[in-house]
Amino acid sequence: TINGDRLWQSLMDLAEIGAYDDERTGLRGVNRLALTDADAAGRRRVVAWMEEAGLAVRIDRMGNIYGRREGTDPTAAPVLTGSHIDSVATAGAFDGCLGVLGGIEVVRTLNERGITTRRPIEVGIFTEEEGVRFGTDMLGSAVAAGRLTLEYAHALTDRDGHTLGGELIRTGFAGPTDVRLAPPHAYVECHIEQGPVLAENDVPVGVVTGVQGISWQEITIHGRAAHAGTTPTHLRADAGLAAAQIIVHLRSLVDSGAYGDLRATVGHLIVHPDLTNIVPARAEMTVDLRNPDEAQMARAEEALAAFLRDLENSRSGLSLTTRRMAKTAYVPFDDGVQKVIAQAADDHGLEHISLLSGAGHDAQEIAALCPTAMIFVRGEYDGISHNPREYSTPEACAHGVDVLATTLLRLADQ
């Protein structure tokens, strides 16, 4: 078993980088958007920990960081673990960090015990997993796995027009090594569940069977600025009203039950000129759809598209454009790796269930390169995440990393 106190201390130390105090709730949150100064400071801290643990650190052209512990067989492909340390703007201490710091904790434990493995073990930190700064999630791992190109990623811009490529250089994380990852032997990622299933089933860890499909798009609505007091209702082309109708319609699609286990979220919404007595001339919003079933996802996307067409046709003066931000299909994980994880949990006497992931993870990208699966750790408060209230107990974190350690050892001796 790993050192749970040391793991916890690392999690709490890292959470101070980019920390903020939430006035309303009194909670302390984390805001470490990818490739901001806070993220760069976090990266430097974690790289220092990797080096203290004896890992050989390399950084690729996408800013992905790998720390390598050599095995006894110099020709064997490594077993990879890891996750991300970038966060959303209202995050907790665990999302992503548990997988990275858990991987480092496993290495520390192996070092202390003098354990050697046949295969190398590598711990990866992937760039912009959250996708909230540059608009595409699982970005670093998607480029490492070859699904997206380096050029595409470098050209992405944040809301202030900064390119990802420029921010890599500015923060000092535009590394020299090739971004395409040589296929590892296997990839295992330990992550908080970010949902209520493990708590509802009262088990500490989950074996993840795959990741549901994710569809992100941006919708821009052009209407016409007009005076709120004088413009008769029938002469308005109200972009804000259209955005509101889309949001309400999306919820009705979910509530209808006709699109399987659909989830729909409008997280980003702005109107322009954004003034009390002016009918909005323009609205910009994002739509995040999730569905474990590819056919149902396609039907939901088509239902949204039909609604947008109707809005454009029915309401004179409105025009709508959509832009695809990200789209990942349902990804099933490897049965063999799932079995190793389940066996490891049994060895530690930990109850476990199998479950699908609601969130996207770097593992779904690396799954294109090698057998892959994930370990989920239970979260409190319905598993709330992307919120300062996000919390997993020290015990739950230690249990998850115990399972990770045993899983990595098994895979590294295959």
Next chain:
Amino acid sequence: TINGDRLWQSLMDLAEIGAYDDERTGLRGVNRLALTDADAAGRRRVVAWMEEAGLAVRIDRMGNIYGRREGTDPTAAPVLTGSHIDSVATAGAFDGCLGVLGGIEVVRTLNERGITTRRPIEVGIFTEEEGVRFGTDMLGSAVAAGRLTLEYAHALTDRDGHTLGGELIRTGFAGPTDVRLAPPHAYVECHIEQGPVLAENDVPVGVVTGVQGISWQEITIHGRAAHAGTTPTHLRADAGLAAAQIIVHLRSLVDSGAYGDLRATVGHLIVHPDLTNIVPARAEMTVDLRNPDEAQMARAEEALAAFLRDLENSRSGLSLTTRRMAKTAYVPFDDGVQKVIAQAADDHGLEHISLLSGAGHDAQEIAALCPTAMIFVRGEYDGISHNPREYSTPEACAHGVDVLATTLLRLADQ
């Protein structure tokens, strides 16, 4: 008759201060929010024109500016005209400016002709008529008329936390004279209609019978940030969805026809943290209601309040707060002044109709001090306003100011 070319030239010159090019439409707009650098530059230009026209300029503690042309009777109360030169962020050249520059053009014409009047004529420029920077419309005139206090106005803040009092000092428009206006003999304001009625009736000018009621409030909705992928729909407290439901509900109140001639606009809307994969934790929006009938306005406000209560009660985890920003009742204008305006239009051979104003105007505040009415000038393109497309022809502007000149002369000799 006044000099229409000179009036037009002044309008076009002033519109260059704070001008911007609208990329999408190719139009040139005006952005001169109250007490910004652009507004201060506009004020300096207009004060220079006042001085060139021989007006004695004074500035009060609210930044309201008055230019005075003496009459022959030193004891007679002045006839006041004027309007505002602050603008919304997506404005045209005419809103407010026509009344101020029209007043100055009348003075220029009287000077050229060597015409003296018994009463003094004053031209006023009122601070923050639009209400979009500091949240309360007709602010300068409301303080001058005694409806709102100077302390209230000075303490108002913009979105960046700048106080109005501080901005008055910063721009050099915190004047020395008393803000409470000694009752003028009468007030007449010439303004673009900002609506379609005059164009629909194919008449150049309107005699304004009053201003409909205006209700502005800000609604803040507190929900709970949560992960878009993992959070089951029934566990969400989505502040953005609630905002959307309010917007859609407001439109249904309007469309129901059950609240008289209600207009409802949500012009300002932001969500927090405003990121693709996070259920909004907070939404902030404004609601602008207009109604010519006070009882119908009260019913509409109550219908909105009931909807907000239902939202709060039905959806666990949502809490809503409202803040009153501005509220003005229906204001009827003076019959006598309306008759003088109608007679002046007849004298110029201009067809006219009587109509109610959809927008708030400084005249409704000054109406508390003295007999007051307004002259409306026809706008093109359905009278669109608060939009760079806002346009009245040079002829229409000149017609309106001709009527203003004759009206002021009559009133100044009463």
